[in-house]
Amino acid sequence: ANPIFASLPTTIFEEMSGLARDLGAVNLGQGFPDDPGPAHIRAKAADAVLNGYNQYPPMAGLPELRQAVAAHYARTQGLDLDWRSEVTVTSGATEALAAAFLGLIQPGDEVVVFQPLYDAYLPLIRRAGGVPRLVTLAPPRWRFDRAMLEATFGPKTRFVVLNNPINPAGAVLPREDLELLAEFCIAHDAVAICDEVWEQVVFDGATHVPLIALPGMRQRTVKIGSAGKMFGLTGWKVGFLCAAPELTRTLARTHQFLTFTTPPNLQAAVAFGLDDSGDWFEAMLAALQRSRDRLAEGLAREGFVTLPAQGTYFLNIDLAASGVAEDDRSFALRAVREAGVATIPVSALYEQDHVTTILRLCLAKKDETLDKGVIRLARAR
Ligand code: PMP
Numbered sequence: 562a563n564p565i566f567a568s569l570p571t572t573i574f575e576e577m578s579g580l581a582r583d584l585g586a587v588n589l590g591q592g593f594p595d596d597p598g599p600a601h602i603r604a605k606a607a608d609a610v611l612n613g614y615n616q617y618p619p620m621a622g623l624p625e626l627r628q629a630v631a632a633h634y635a636r637t638q639g640l641d642l643d644w645r646s647e648v649t650v651t652s653g654a655t656e657a658l659a660a661a662f663l664g665l666i667q668p669g670d671e672v673v674v675f676q677p678l679y680d681a682y683l684p685l686i687r688r689a690g691g692v693p694r695l696v697t698l699a700p701p702r703w704r705f706d707r708a709m710l711e712a713t714f715g716p717k718t719r720f721v722v723l724n725n726p727i728n729p730a731g732a733v734l735p736r737e738d739l740e741l742l743a744e745f746c747i748a749h750d751a752v753a754i755c756d757e758v759w760e761q762v763v764f765d766g767a768t769h770v771p772l773i774a775l776p777g778m779r780q781r782t783v784k785i786g787s788a789g790k791m792f793g794l795t796g797w798k799v800g801f802l803c804a805a806p807e808l809t810r811t812l813a814r815t816h817q818f819l820t821f822t823t824p825p826n827l828q829a830a831v832a833f834g835l836d837d838s839g840d841w842f843e844a845m846l847a848a849l850q851r852s853r854d855r856l857a858e859g860l861a862r863e864g865f866v867t868l869p870a871q872g873t874y875f876l877n878i879d880l881a882a883s884g885v886a887e888d889d890r891s892f893a894l895r896a897v898r899e900a901g902v903a904t905i906p907v908s909a910l911y912e913q914d915h916v917t918t919i920l921r922l923c924l925a926k927k928d929e930t931l932d933k934g935v936i937r938l939a940r941a942r
Pocket residue numbers: 592652653654655656679724728756758786787788789790795798799800
C-alpha cells in the first residue's frame with residue numbers, strides 16, 4: 562500500500578458522522594444542511610433523469626453548465642471566463658482539487674498551504690510529489706502577514722493553495738491580504754490553486770474577492786467552485802475548475818482519467834439553478850445568517866464563547882475561553898458519546914500533533930436541530 566494513504570485515519574468528518582449515526586446523536590459536525598435542498602433544482606434533476614440525461618456527457622461538462630458557470634461568475638464576481646477554454650466540470654470540488662494537484666505538481670515542487678486546512682489537501686499534494694510548506698493561521702482573525710509569507714515562500718515554491726472563505730475558520734479574507742498573497746505569487750512565479758467552494762456563503766454583506774481577479778493573477782490561478790455548497794446539495798458532487806486555457810488543458814487531461822465525466826442530470830439541474838439564481842440565493846443566505854445568529858445566541862446563553870463567523874457553514878467555539886479545561890478532540894468525543902451531539906474538533910484539520918481548543922459546529926441546520934444541539938453541548942460541559 563502507498564504509505565501516504567495507508568497511514569491515514571478515516572477522515573474526521575466520516576468519523577464524527579459515523580458516531581452520530583451509530584449513537585443517534587444530533588449531527589452538528591460534517592457540513593451539510595438537514596433540509597432536502599431547493600425543490601426547483603431537485604425537480605429539474607429528476608426531470609432530467611426521466612427525459613434522457615443518462616449517458617456519458619462531454620468530458621469537460623455539459624455546454625449549458627459551462628456557459629452557466631461562466632455567466633454566474635461574470636454576474637457575481639465580474640470575471641470574464643471563456644466557457645469553452647476556461648471552464649471544466651468535475652465530480653465535486655474534491656475531484657477538482659485532485660486534478661489540480663495531480664495534474665500540475667511535479668516531484669519536489671514546494672506548495673505553500675495554510676492551516677487549519679481541508680483534509681484532502683496534504684495527502685494529494687504529497688502523492689503528487691509536492692512538498693507542503695505550511696503557514697499556520699491563528700484564531701480569532703485567522704490572517705497571515707508579510708513575515709509569515711516571507712518565512713514560507715522560497716526558490717522552490719511553485720504553488721500556493723488558498724481556501725477562502727476558510728473552512729473551518731468561518732473567515733473571509735480581506736482584499737489587502739489577497740493582494741499581499743498575489744504579490745508573493747507573482748514574485749515567485751507560483752500558480753495559485755484557490756478552493757473557493759464557500760464563495761456564495763458570506764454574511765453581513767461582506768464580499769468574496771476571487772484571487773483570480775487581482776492584477777497579475779488571471780493567468781496563474783486555478784479557481785475551484787462547488788454546486789454542493791452553492792445550493793446546499795452537498796451530496797451532488799458537481800464542481801467547477803476555472804483557469805486560463807493553458808492550465809485548463811492540463812486540468813482537463815487529468816480530469817479525464819480521474820472521473821472522465823459527472824452525472825449529466827445533476828449537471829443539467831445545476832445549470833438551471835445557476836441561470837435562475839437571483840432571489841433564491843439571497844433567501845438562502847438570509848436563512849443561513851439567521852441560523853448563525855440563533856446558534857451563536859444559544860451558545861452564549863449557555864456560557865460558550867464563539868469566534869466571529871463571517872462565512873461558510875461553520876461557527877467555532879473557543880472551549881478554553883469558555884472555561885472548558887479539555888482539548889477539542891477529547892471534548893468532541895465525550896460530547897457525542899455522553900451528550901449525543903457531534904461536532905468537529907479543529908485540531909483534526911492541522912498537519913499533525915497540533916492541539917487546539919476550537920470546536921467547529923455546522924450552522925446550516927433547522928432551528929430545532931440547532932436548539933437541541935446547544936442543550937446537549939451544555940450538558941457536555
Ligand atoms: N473544499 C472545502 C474547503 C470544503 O469545505 C469542501 C466540502 N466540505 C470541499 C472542498 C469539497 O467539496 P465537494 O463536496 O464539492 O467535493
